[in-house]
Amino acid sequence: MHNNKFSAEEFKTGQILLFDKPLNWTSFQLVNKIRWLIRKSCHIKKIKVGHAGTLDPLATGLLIICTGKFTKKIQELQGQVKEYTGTITLGSTTPSFDLETEIDASFPTDHISEKLLVETSKKFIGEIGQTPPVFSALKKDGKRLYEYAREGQEVEIQKRKVEISAFDIDASAFPKIYFRVVCSKGTYIRSLAHEFGMALNSGAHLSELRRTAIGDFQVAKAFNVAAFENLLPSQD
Numbered sequence: 425m426h427n428n429k430f431s432a433e434e435f436k437t438g439q440i441l442l443f444d445k446p447l448n449w450t451s452f453q454l455v456n457k458i459r460w461l462i463r464k465s466c467h468i469k470k471i472k473v474g475h476a477g478t479l480d481p482l483a484t485g486l487l488i489i490c491t492g493k494f495t496k497k498i499q500e501l502q503g504q505v506k507e508y509t510g511t512i513t514l515g516s517t518t519p520s521f522d523l524e525t526e527i528d529a530s531f532p533t534d535h536i537s538e539k540l541l542v543e544t545s546k547k548f549i550g551e552i553g554q555t556p557p558v559f560s561a562l563k564k565d566g567k568r569l570y571e572y573a574r575e576g577q578e579v580e581i582q583k584r585k586v587e588i589s590a591f592d593i594d595a596s597a598f599p600k601i602y603f604r605v606v607c608s609k610g611t612y613i614r615s616l617a618h619e620f621g622m623a624l625n626s627g628a629h630l631s632e633l634r635r636t637a638i639g640d641f642q643v644a645k646a647f648n649v650a651a652f653e654n655l656l657p658s659q660d
Contacts, residue, residue, distance in 0.1 A: 429655050432466035438494030440501070442646035445487040451478045457649060458489055465656035476501035477638065478561070480614075482522055483510075485635035486643040504639030505589070507606045511632035512617040514599040514624065519573070520559035521614035522630040531627035533599050541601070544623045545591045548616065553583035557614050586611040600631065 430439070445454055459473040472495045476488040485508075488501050515533040519525045556562050558573045558581065572579040590606035605613060614630045621628025636643045647655075 429657055430466075431657065432468055435462050435466060435468070435471055436492045438490065438492040438497075440494055440497065440641075441489045441491065441652070442641055442643070443487045443489055443652070444643055444646040444648055445479050445484055446648070447484050448481055450481050451475050451487055454487060454649075455489060458652070461649075461653060461656060462491065465658075474498050477506070477609075479635055480522065480524070480633070482524060483633040483635065485633075486638055486641060486646055487635075488638055488641060501638065503609050504641075505606060505608060506611070506635060507604070507637035508613050509602070509604050509634050509636055510613065510630065512601045512603060512620060512628050513631040514601060514621060514626055514628045516629060517618065517621065517627040518629045521557045521612075521618040522633070524559065527629070529627060531621070533626050536598075536624055536626060538595055540624065541593055541595050544620065545593050547623060548588050548591050548620065551585055551587050554586045554612060554615050554619070555581055555583050556612050557618070560612065584610060588616070591616075601628075 441458070443454060443458070445451065455473055455475050459471065462468065462471055462473065471491060473489060473491050474495045476490060476498045479485065479487055490498055490501070514531075514536065516527045516530045518527055556569070558579065559570045560568075562569050562581075564572070564579060564581070569579065569581065587608040588605060588611065590604065592604040594602040596602070605611075605616065607613075607616075613633055617628050617630040634643070
């Protein structure tokens with residue numbers, strides 16, 4: 425955590441800034457806000473600002489924002505292992521696999537025991553083939569998947585290999601399942617929730633998500649926007 429005020433020169437040379445993205449903000453909105461604050465407080469007309477790995481609007485937690493020359497590090501930062509915590513709700517599905525869309529089907533959960541939950545969660549450890557959600561920004565034939573989804577078009581999505589090194593679950597609030605996941609770049613936790621529900625012969629959707637770490641970077645050391653503003657040069 426940076427304790428003294430930032431200077432314009434530091435932002436231009438390059439900074440890796442850790443932010444705790446608020447609920448309902450897009451990653452793009454947070455980047456725009458930070459860019460605007462830096463330009464305004466430092467009287468800079470133009471500065472490169474980018475993020476290392478999108479978080480959905482309904483997710484909170486760690487977003488790494490790079491400035492100046494450090495925007496060249498974005499690809500390297502994106503490739504690191506991620507850690508998430510959150511809640512999967514069993515017994516119902518949504519088209520987006522999270523709460524961005526309405527529940528479209530309900531499923532029984534009476535047959536699901538704690539033993540079955542633990543055994544099923546173990547099947548997702550290691551390298552797995554995962555189908556990304558149709559409501560995602562991935563491109564197929566030059567068009568984003570969510571654009572096809574909103575038009576009601578069926579589209580075939582290829583499975584992608586991802587690696588999950590930890591999938592810890594807590595069923596104390598069943599049918600809500602609290603979880604912690606450690607996974608490779610490109611893993612969709614929404615898809616994991618959906619496929620976990622299917623593997624339990626039920627249905628599920630992601631109801632809460634927080635990114636807690638990217639590599640060695642921890643959300644515990646992240647700024648909120650107000651704290652970051654306090655470290656900017658005064659705008660006299």
